[in-house]
Amino acid sequence: MTLxxxxxxxxxxxxxxxxxxxxxxxxxxxxxxxxxxxxxxxEILTDYDGALEDIPGWCEKTxxxxxxxxxxxxxxxxxxxxxx
Numbered sequence: 760m761t762l763x764x765x766x767x768x769x770x771x772x773x774x775x776x777x778x779x780x781x782x783x784x785x786x787x788x789x790x791x792x793x794x795x796x797x798x799x800x801x802e803i804l805t806d807y808d809g810a811l812e813d814i815p816g817w818c819e820k821t822x823x824x825x826x827x828x829x830x831x832x833x834x835x836x837x838x839x840x841x842x843x
Contacts, residue, residue, distance in 0.1 A: 765827030768838045770802035771795065777806045777834045784810045785817055788839070792823065795841045800826065806834040814839070 774791050776783050784805050791801050803814065811828070814837045818825035826838035 765838065766829050768800065768802070768826060768829075770838060771799040773802040773804065775804045777804050779805070779807075781807060781809055785813055788814065788817060792821075792839070792841055797841055797843070799841050801839045801841070803837040803839070804834050805837070810835060810837065 772791060772795060774787055776787050779787075784803065784807050788801070788803055791803075795801060803810075814828075815825045817823075818839055822843050824840040824842050826840055828838070829836040
């Protein structure tokens with residue numbers, strides 16, 4: 760999967776997991792997605808480089824839409840749209 764770098768996406772919910780160790784990025788992602796309604800967008804903030812592969816892969820596996828990632832000097836912002 761090719762990463763799509765984006766900007767200016769308005770999330771419905773933001774979860775900050777910067778400085779949390781693996782596998783928190785996937786555990787928090789799954790937990791927060793359960794709280795969202797279909798069509799809502801989750802933004803996940805993380806500094807974990809492994810998330811660049813893990814989060815898009817999780818979206819592909821679960822059928823949720825990976826909208827893209829925004830990169831800053833301190834962390835990544837991942838955007839996921841709840842489809843199911």
